[in-house]
Each structure stands twice: as C-alpha cells, then as structure tokens.
Amino acid sequence: MPLWKIHHPVGAYTAEDKKDFSQAIMQVYMAVPIPKFYVVCLFEEVSGDNCYVGGEVHDKFVRINVDQMARTLPGPVIREWWVHNLDVVIKPWVGDRGYEHEFTITEPPFDLWSLNGQIPPPFESRAEKRWIAENKASEYSQAEKLPATITLQHGNTQGGDW
Amino acid sequence: MPLWKIHHPVGAYTAEDKKDFSQAIMQVYMAVPIPKFYVVCLFEEVSGDNCYVGGEVHDKFVRINVDQMARTLPGPVIREWWVHNLDVVIKPWVGDRGYEHEFTITEPPFDLWSLNGQIPPPFESRAEKRWIAENKASEYSQAEKLPATITLQHGNTQGGDW
C-alpha cells in the first residue's frame, strides 16, 4: 500500500539499518494485512546544505513522505491512532538517534495505481488474498475480485459494500 | 499537465533511453491535447541499498509518481482505461527490460499551479490553444480565457461550464 520516501542526513543509516527500518515499517502494514510487496521504502540522503528548517541549515533532520493508496483511514479516531502508531514504529530510527523528524501521509486514489501492469485487486478480495500468499502481483480473474468471504442468502447478499 | 518522477536502478537508462522514454510519455498527453511543455519527466537513480520492497533490497525496481494537475480523470471507466494506457506506454522501459514496476497517479489542484509566473489558462481556452501552438508559457488576456469554440444564441450561452 504505502510508498515511504525517507529523506535523511548523509550517513544516518547503514544498509543494515535501512533494511531493519523498512522491515519495521512493513510489519505495521502486515497487521492490516496487505501483500508485503505493497510496502516500498526509498531512502534518500540529503546533505546539510540542502535541508533547511525554518530558514536554517538542519543536518539532523529526517523528513518522511508516506503515500498510502491501498487503504483509506476512516474517521478522526483511527487517523489519530495511526499517526501515533507510526510514531512508535519510527522512533528507534529517528528520535532515539537524536534526529528531529516529521512525516506527512497522503492518500492517493486507489484506482490510479498499477503494479507490474496490474491494477491491484479490491480490498480483501480473493485475488488480494492470493497476492498476499504468493507475495507477487499477477493477473486475476473477474471472479477473484469478489470478497474472500461471501455469504449468499435468499434474495439477499451479505458483504457490505460489495 | 503531468510531472513524472521516475525512480530507477542505477544505470538502468542511458541518456538516449531517458529521452525516448520521456517522448513516449509526452505522446500520450499530446492526444488530449495539452501544451508539450506541460509534460515534465525527472529521472532519479536509486541504488539497491536505498530501495526496499516488502522489507527486502530490490535492485530491479522502477517506482514512478505521476502528478496530473492539468486534467481530472472523470469516472471509473476512464480512470481504468487511463491506467492501462500508461501501462502500455511504459512497458518497453520496465517490464520488457526485466524491471518490476509500480506507479501511482495523483491529481493536484489545477488552480494551485504556476508556470514561469503564469497560472495556466482554463482547459481548451483560446490561451491554451495558443500555448499549444507556441509551446511556451506567456501572458494571456481575460478574453483568451474564453473557450476556443463558443456559440452565442438569443438569451443562451452554450458551452457547458463556461
């Protein structure tokens, strides 16, 4: 779901740090769950003289942009919880290391998204379940766009928005 | 209209590849049409240890962000078509070269946009037609904000939202 673009000071993280950081981020989204490969982290070094906070050079600043296209956060309580949730996750790589830090989350439209030539299947559909299991984008059928769990009854279809 | 930010592996593209890629992208938008100079492509190399997909290093991954501020894609059919359309266009530079790839499209507000000090003129206005012809942003008059084709009648103005 998410693209994390992490701007950080030169030399702030080793390759191992970056792998650990990206795996910690991935774990948050595994709780949803979504396919692992939806979670992309790009690290970008920004030297001190290219980073200004309040008009002054800041060489201890980590600025993160999070684009979450796979899911929407509905309602103020969940949104506040999610922000705090992410703050806990990133803490070992930012505050605990003496870096000031800021992140913003955007929610790009779900339907203007493509992965290896496939438009990702609907949330919690059979195809999404299979993508989770296979950890890989692949073609899916019309039938697989149905929800993974569906109960049919006389003249009534349960399943919320489906 | 669009800004394409293309994150790609180190050495994935030659200067000629990048020019060809950017021209293929431009051609898609020429069908709308919009001024050529609305189409901006920025390429950014991301080394393997700065790119993580699902918590693992991925050195064959192309991640594209597309910001389309000049036009909105109205309705689900057009949106799905557009995504597939872009997938066809980028294929020679991603899937056909063995790169996994992902893109998301956002639609920044049309009215918070500036080009060489000019707010771009309304869609299909006389000024936009002139910008297309001149391939250059320049000052335009109030009269040029009118639609290129307008039919006046007794007590009625045709032309949709104008």
Add this chain to the structure above:
Amino acid sequence: MPLWKIHHPVGAYTAEDKKDFSQAIMQVYMAVPIPKFYVVCLFEEVSGDNCYVGGEVHDKFVRINVDQMARTLPGPVIREWWVHNLDVVIKPWVGDRGYEHEFTITEPPFDLWSLNGQIPPPFESRAEKRWIAENKASEYSQAEKLPATITLQHGNTQGGDW
C-alpha cells in the same frame, strides 16, 4: 506548514543562495503566522540528462513541489492570490536568473501529520501560539488545544468552528 521540494539544475545555487531562498520562503508563511520550523525546504540537484520538458532535455529548469498541510486555501480568490504571492517570492531565484520554472501546491491532510512525535495542535490554538514562541515542537495539554482567543457568553460559544 509547508514542505518545499526544489529540483534545480546542478550548481544553480550556492549554499548561501539556498539559505536566502529558504528564508524568503519562510517569510511568506510568517505572515500567517505559523511556527518557523513548519517551513522545510529540501533542495535536490537534477542534472540536465535527468530532466525533460516536452520530451527534450532541459538544463535550465526549476521544478518545485509545495506540500501545504498546515492550512487550507479557501476559495478561488485567495488561491489565485496565493499562487501570485509565491511567484513574487521565488522570482529572484528563478526567472531573474534565467531559469524556467514550475510549481504545484498540494494540501495533504492536516490530521495525518507528525512532528517529533507530536501531532501539530489546531490552528491558532494556545499550543500553536506557544510553538510559534518557542520555535519547537513539544507536548501540549488538552486545554492548550483551545483557541488562543475565546469569548464565552450566555448559552453560546463564539469562535467559529471550535
């Protein structure tokens, strides 16, 4: 409030230029006012062969992305004024130096934003006033989320959306 990501040609700006540019940007937002440290500028060099405008290499092009999460621009008059306002501010570093230039502004959701582990306090709240004075993010109480100026009356609370 804002994150300015400034893509510019290699060598376009000295460290001093960048500091001056970021301070000019900061001054615009001081008129709102907001805390100084809300204003973040990241400069990124893009070499000519990584920048294409209308399908052609462009080595004199400055492309700026502005993310404004702290305030919304309400209404067309204010939005147009703001774009012109920013054009005046950036002119000495773009048009006056012979660079073509383009910017777009997005408005990421205010409530999906975090600064040093703190969700920024409401606009013009007591906490925000304190953040402005201290130029630093810090914990704030429930009481500090109230507007800085509030007038209570019989059976009525003035203060707009509060």
